[in-house]
Amino acid sequence: MGGFRPVADVLEYLAGEWEAERGVRDLGSGEEGGFTGTTVFRPREEGAGLLHLESGSFTWRGVARPASRTLLFLPGPVPGTADVRFSDGRPFHGLDLTTGHHLAEHPCAADLYRGEFCVLDADHWHTVWRVGGPAKDLVLTTRYARAR
Template identity: 30%
Template sequence: MGRISLTEFVGKWRLTRDIQEHTGGITTFSGEAVLSESDAQLEYRESGRVTLANSKTIHAERIYIWRNGLNGQIDVYFADKRFFHSFSADKPYAEHLCGNDLYKVTYDFTRWPVWESVWQVKGPRKDYTMVSHYAPL
């Protein structure tokens, strides 16, 4: 797939997520991600219901900021403006070190506008795989 611009992500996306712990427990998320334009960047806001491995459900929200980066990449920042990672359709992978825990992501845009991200997280505090599926609403 060629380049994907920030503006192509604008809108509402159905978001489902499975988090597989190395111990075998599975946590799921069901909700939506809304990407809205603001000052030449996008605010990514996801909200929904998390079902923990013990069947308890809780509400969850998360915010990121997406900006145009170098060479057609999209730079992702935490809500507090700390850099998180960069990706593009041509380079659909990234890494982020958080303390001693390493986060590796691979994006798949081959079925655009349906897309997914797969995070492999390993370290002394975390060990899981998280698969997120996005589809336009």
């Protein structure tokens, strides 16, 4: 792979519809599962920023179930960055892709989420989240491709 693609404005880059494919691996048990679906970043009705709407199917232990989540991507403290929040407004993490690469952390009760964001080109990016805690040892890798 030949490096990361800098993004001048993360909200502008993310806007639109993306095909999403996520692999989930439990490092403790060796079990694997995954998510396949779409992620839509659309303007928020309540103000600036984007509404992140993810929907699709999550398969774990051979059982597929509908899955969805909603996040808020608000303008960040520096132009071109984002402040990512849960749907209820609680802080999740910052996001700065001006170098095409960003590392984030989010403590959640006894667990720690460490994320890496990489922009590959105008139509492809991916994330890798490592989740560790007393009962969790997971790696979640999501690849996004702009829907055509």
